[in-house]
Amino acid sequence: MADPLRTEVNPSEASRIDDVRPAELSAAYYNTVCVIGLGYIGLPTAAVLANAGIKVHGVDHSARVVDIVNAGGIHIEEANLDILVQSAVTAGALEASRVPKTCETFLIAVPTPLTPDYNADLRFVFDAVDAIGPYLSTGCKIVLESTCPVGTTRQVAARIAQQRPDLAVPGYCDGPADLAIAYCPERVLPGKIIEELVSNDRVIGGMTPACAEKVAEFYRRFVEGQCLCSEAGVAEMVKLSENSFRDVNIAFANELSLVAEAMDINVWEVIRLANRHPRVAILNPGPGVGGHCIAVDPWFLVSSAPQSTRLIRAAREVNDHKAVHVGNRLKAMLNAAPDARLAVLGLAFKPNIDDFRQSPAMKIAQDLADYGDRLMIVEPFANQLPSALADCGAKLCEMDEAMEACELVAVLVDHELFKRIPPTVYQGKILYDTRGMWTA
Numbered sequence: 001m002a003d004p005l006r007t008e009v010n011p012s013e014a015s016r017i018d019d020v021r022p023a024e025l026s027a028a029y030y031n032t033v034c035v036i037g038l039g040y041i042g043l044p045t046a047a048v049l050a051n052a053g054i055k056v057h058g059v060d061h062s063a064r065v066v067d068i069v070n071a072g073g074i075h076i077e078e079a080n081l082d083i084l085v086q087s088a089v090t091a092g093a094l095e096a097s098r099v100p101k102t103c104e105t106f107l108i109a110v111p112t113p114l115t116p117d118y119n120a121d122l123r124f125v126f127d128a129v130d131a132i133g134p135y136l137s138t139g140c141k142i143v144l145e146s147t148c149p150v151g152t153t154r155q156v157a158a159r160i161a162q163q164r165p166d167l168a169v170p171g172y173c174d175g176p177a178d179l180a181i182a183y184c185p186e187r188v189l190p191g192k193i194i195e196e197l198v199s200n201d202r203v204i205g206g207m208t209p210a211c212a213e214k215v216a217e218f219y220r221r222f223v224e225g226q227c228l229c230s231e232a233g234v235a236e237m238v239k240l241s242e243n244s245f246r247d248v249n250i251a252f253a254n255e256l257s258l259v260a261e262a263m264d265i266n267v268w269e270v271i272r273l274a275n276r277h278p279r280v281a282i283l284n285p286g287p288g289v290g291g292h293c294i295a296v297d298p299w300f301l302v303s304s305a306p307q308s309t310r311l312i313r314a315a316r317e318v319n320d321h322k323a324v325h326v327g328n329r330l331k332a333m334l335n336a337a338p339d340a341r342l343a344v345l346g347l348a349f350k351p352n353i354d355d356f357r358q359s360p361a362m363k364i365a366q367d368l369a370d371y372g373d374r375l376m377i378v379e380p381f382a383n384q385l386p387s388a389l390a391d392c393g394a395k396l397c398e399m400d401e402a403m404e405a406c407e408l409v410a411v412l413v414d415h416e417l418f419k420r421i422p423p424t425v426y427q428g429k430i431l432y433d434t435r436g437m438w439t440a
């Protein structure tokens, strides 16, 4: 047999052989799902599936995560997730383990971080694929939900074909396939994940049309939105396009904020009035762009087509530069008032969540480490400061204490809790409000 990692099936041939054989699993495995990666995406998905009458075997590398889930608990903050996980575990519909087991469907939701040279690090995906390989049998569905560069689903299929030459793998076989392999990107909003997992439309990109249709059947068991079938490459690019769209539009707002600041104009008023135009909808600027999606995924397009992605690259650079600019402005404020302390409001990458990954607010605060004991940080979603901040003498405190002690205030995240502060509390202080929370 030819090396599947090198063999490409011509698409016209693939369409002629488009079929997936029915399951040969024993009845005990019908309606079972193995979810690999129990993080912000995998755990809510596992919980929603389990509460929809599907038997879920969750897998995570982390023994801590496995223990917490098996005890009916959660290790991340997400609205209503605790209730769903507890009821699923109590009902015996959700169990967690460090190793996969035979199931009808395998759903991969592991991280896909950026490498230092701005490529996708697919190690976790390939580890997950290698781990499920021994548990696959005819009729199984394998769904990749992790955000990936275009072509990754095909690489996943090639890897399975190499590991399991006994199975006919779609895209790498000459007749009907034994497996259905598809890509289905996740587009949920943290804070509303449980709701959006069910209500959002899903794009399901199959290795073949039959793969897409088989996997869509699975999603239709719990998704109320539409399940739209396409090719794997299209679905992969859909996800990257969505987040690049957001990044480019936020970059426009961030660039406007820099222009307005240089000219001493209130950017919030500019945007509010410009948006009265019937065909204009400018987004809100901020301290930069963070999180593991919008700040990362556009690079997957840039690295795949560097000559064709000038706008997407420029947007990434504008948004990264905004955080550097904010850090420099705050340093200037601290230098101009050497006896003053600075209240830093927020470290999370966006409001009302406990997620600090790629957070521009966190980067800005860490960039101020030289001013250590003059920093009073208010972050209701953190129990402690990261060592880079704690070691420099910065203090994590309540809003009252920070406002009492600080003459300078930087709004980096507009948490709901902050919005409730009466203006009398910050009146008279020198504000740098990156979110327009108090100055819009």
Ligand SMILES: NC(=O)c1ccc[n+]([C@@H]2O[C@H](COP(=O)([O-])OP(=O)(O)OC[C@H]3O[C@@H](n4cnc5c(N)ncnc54)[C@H](O)[C@@H]3O)[C@@H](O)[C@H]2O)c1
Pocket (backbone or CB within 6 Å): 036, 037, 038, 039, 040, 041, 042, 059, 060, 061, 062, 065, 109, 110, 111, 112, 124, 125, 127, 128, 131, 145, 146, 147, 148, 186, 187, 188, 189, 190, 292, 293
């Ligand atoms: N979090 C979001 O809002 C969001 C939204 C859309 C898409 N995504 C994408 O979904 C994917 C998962 O993101 P996340 O936020 O859930 O990540 P996460 O870091 O919260 O969780 C991933 C989990 O996978 C585990 N893990 C890693 N490799 C493993 C392996 N080989 N086997 C078993 N467990 C493994 C980790 O221990 C971790 O608990 C990423 O590609 C991300 O870009 C995330």
